Structures are given as structure tokens and as C-alpha cells.
Amino acid sequence: MVSGMSTPDMTVPMALPATDSRAVAATVRETHSVSIENVSVSYPIANKARRTVLENISLKIEEGEFVVLLGETGCGKSTLLRMMLGQERPTSGQISVAGSVVERVDARSGYVPQRYSLFPDRTVLENLCMGPETSKYHILGRLLPGFRAFRREVRAEACRQLAHMGLQQSDASKYPHQLSGGMQQRVAIAQTLMMKNRVLLMDEAFSALDPATRSSLQRLLRNVWQETRPTVVFVTHNTAEALYLGTRVVVLARASREDSCGSHVALDLKLADSGMSLRTHGQQFLDLVDHVDSFSRGDRKTTLDVSSEELEERTLISHGEKQI
Numbered sequence: 001m002v003s004g005m006s007t008p009d010m011t012v013p014m015a016l017p018a019t020d021s022r023a024v025a026a027t028v029r030e031t032h033s034v035s036i037e038n039v040s041v042s043y044p045i046a047n048k049a050r051r052t053v054l055e056n057i058s059l060k061i062e063e064g065e066f067v068v069l070l071g072e073t074g075c076g077k078s079t080l081l082r083m084m085l086g087q088e089r090p091t092s093g094q095i096s097v098a099g100s101v102v103e104r105v106d107a108r109s110g111y112v113p114q115r116y117s118l119f120p121d122r123t124v125l126e127n128l129c130m131g132p133e134t135s136k137y138h139i140l141g142r143l144l145p146g147f148r149a150f151r152r153e154v155r156a157e158a159c160r161q162l163a164h165m166g167l168q169q170s171d172a173s174k175y176p177h178q179l180s181g182g183m184q185q186r187v188a189i190a191q192t193l194m195m196k197n198r199v200l201l202m203d204e205a206f207s208a209l210d211p212a213t214r215s216s217l218q219r220l221l222r223n224v225w226q227e228t229r230p231t232v233v234f235v236t237h238n239t240a241e242a243l244y245l246g247t248r249v250v251v252l253a254r255a256s257r258e259d260s261c262g263s264h265v266a267l268d269l270k271l272a273d274s275g276m277s278l279r280t281h282g283q284q285f286l287d288l289v290d291h292v293d294s295f296s297r298g299d300r301k302t303t304l305d306v307s308s309e310e311l312e313e314r315t316l317i318s319h320g321e322k323q324i
Contacts, residue, residue: 032096033199033231034061034084039093040262041079053079055262057093059250063198064229068236068246072296075252075263077235081203084233085111097199107135110197114204117188118176124187125172128158131195154194161190166220182213189221193228202234206241218244222275239289239296243276251295267295 036059042052053076061067069077082088083095086105095102097109111117118127132154137147162172165186176184185205192200206214222245225232236242242249253266269292278285 032060033063033065033098034059034233035096036060036080036084037093037095039080039083039090039095041076041083041088042091042262045259049259051259052262054090054252055264057252057263057265059265059268061231061233063231066225066232066234066245066247068234068242068249069252070236070239070242070249070292070296071252071263071266073237075254075296077252078203080252081201081233081235084199085109085201107195108197109199109201110192110195112185112188112192112200112202112205114207118184118191120176123173123175124162124167124179125155125158127176127187128161128191128194129154131191132157135195158190158194161193162187164193164224165190180213182209182217185209185217186220189217189224193224197230199231199233202232204235204237207236207238214241221245226273239292240278240285243271243285243288243292245275247271247273247275249292251292253296253298255298266298267292 036057039054039057040052041054042050045051057080059067069080071077079088083090084097084102086102086109089103100108102108118124119130122130129151133151136150137144159169159172162169167183167186167190171179171183171187176187179187189205206217209217218241221232234242234245236245248271249267249269250265251267251269252263254263255261276285276288281288
């Protein structure tokens with residue numbers, strides 16, 4: 001049976017003198033790309049009451065994992081992602097990225113939102129180059145002799161990223177409104193990759209696209225991840241998409257609809273790096289979709305007649321061409 005709460009293995013450190021406890025804590029934190037520790041989020045509502053969105057969420061995300069946050073609308077998955085980015089702060093608990101507590105938006109994490117994040121008055125090439133140029137050189141710094149050489153390097157990298165995203169060199173001079181939705185999202189992904197972030201946060205990044213374009217971008221994202229292995233946290237409400245993209249699926253769900261009851265981790269399921277799809281796994285894929293969906297709904301009535309070890313072994317197949 002697949003466990004309802006499959007958690008990552010943890011190594012308990014040896015006892016050390018009290019004077020070394022802070023060093024030990026720092027070392028443990030740095031072994032995780034993202035660490036979420038007892039995070040809760042609540043908001044005030046009428047009559048001095050509060051609505052709890054997330055309740056005691058704890059997750060350790062390792063370097064290079066592709067973690068998909070899954071759950072029904074309103075379960076708090078986008079809220080959790082925004083806290084990883086630093087756009088929001090938890091009511092209690094803390095989130096660390098690359099060993100440091102997240103207190104504001106910074107350069108540790110790249111972000112691809114649901115809606116395209118391109119500047120409409122800049123060309124595709126200018127959009128791609130803007131991040132690296134402004135992060136290294138301020139306005140007056142662009143008068144320095146080294147800026148021109150740096151700018152040539154950045155533009156060459158931008159052209160490589162465009163080709164990597166399946167776009168043409170001629171697209172570099174276009175403005176966002178001249179691109180289709182799928183092309184804009186490819187540029188948005190390339191824009192984030194230009195910053196060389198080791199953590200990539202994506203919030204419903206493909207939900208506004210038509211099925212064919214969405215499938216194409218799913219394959220593209222998986223190929224990019226397999227080549228460079230950044231840590232990816234991807235939010236979706238599509239279970240099939242989660243099983244295809246992720247090496248780990250985390251389901252958030254509420255135990256009840258009461259305002260005082262927030263979402264918790266209902267399922268933490270590890271998958272093989274090759275992912276799963278209907279084409280390659282057939283009925284096993286459909287059974288797993290139903291199993292995961294049951295946790296999203298909070299009923300947990302379905303069972304899956306396969307152990308987590310067997311599931312990982314069965315999904316270790318050749319990559320080839322896959323689509324949901």
C-alpha cells in the first residue's frame with residue numbers, strides 16, 4: 001500500500017556539547033534546498049474571528065527535487081509558494097531557502113506566475129536581458145568599461161535560452177503582444193532561467209494555455225529540469241500534470257470546512273525521476289490519479305495495491321516521448 005504520509009528519510013545527528021548546537025542546526029538547514037518548519041497562516045475575519053489557511057506545515061525539499069504542490073482550490077498551495085518567494089510572511093513558523101530564512105523577495109528563487117510576467121514595452125531580448133543587467137550594474141554602473149562586454153555575454157546567453165525554449169532568433173525583436181500565450185510563457189521561463197536561480201517557483205504556470213500548448217510546455221519543462229536539475233516547486237490543481245512533472249507530489253487538504261481548520265499535508269508521495277503518464281503507465285496511472293485525488297478531497301477511502309518501493313521501480317522507464 002502507498003502510505004498516506006510518506007515522509008523523507010531523516011538522519012538524527014549525534015549528540016554534541018551545547019556550545020555546538022547552533023552550528024549543528026545551521027548544518028542541518030543547509031542540507032535542504034527549501035525547509036518549511038511548522039508554518040501556519042491565518043487571517044482576521046468578521047467578529048474578531050480568524051480564518052486559518054495553512055496549519056503546521058513542515059516539509060524538507062532536497063536540492064534538485066521537482067516537488068508539485070497539489071490540492072483543491074483554496075487549500076493554500078499558492079499562499080505557501082508566495083511565502084517561499086518572500087511575498088508573504090507566515091503567521092507562525094519559518095521558511096528557509098538555501099540555508100537562510102526567507103524574509104523578503106530576493107535573488108535566491110526564480111518565479112514564474114500564472115499570468116505572463118513580461119514587460120509589454122520591451123522586446124523579448126530586452127525582457128530576457130533586463131534581470132541580469134540590472135542585478136549586476138545599476139544605471140551609473142553602465143558607464144563603466146566592463147558593461148559593454150558583459151552586455152554582449154548576456155545577449156548571447158539570452159539567444160541560447162530562446163533556442164532552448166524552441167523559439168526563433170527572429171522572435172527576439174518582437175514585443176510580448178506579438179507572441180501567442182504559449183510563446184509568452186516560454187519567454188517567461190527563459191527569463192527566470194537567465195537569473196541562474198537554484199530554486200524555481202511556478203504558480204499554475206500552464207493553466208491558462210490550451211491542452212496542446214500545455215502538453216508541449218510540460219515536456220519542455222521536464223527536459224530543462226533533467227538537464228540542469230534546479231529545485232522546482234510547482235503549484236497545480238491538475239493531478240495528471242502533477243504525476244507527469246513531479247518527482248514528489250505533496251497534497252494539501254483541509255480536514256473540515258470550518259474557518260479554524262487550515263490545510264495540512266495530507267499526502268507526501270515520492271515518484272521516480274522519469275515521471276508517469278497515461279500513455280506509458282495505463283491503468284496504473286489512472287489508479288494513482290484516483291488515489292491522489294481522494295486525498296485532495298479529504299476522504300482517503302481509496303487504496304492502491306502497490307508499495308512505494310514497487311511504484312518507484314515500475315516508473316523507472318526510458319524517458320522517450322511522453323504526454324498526458
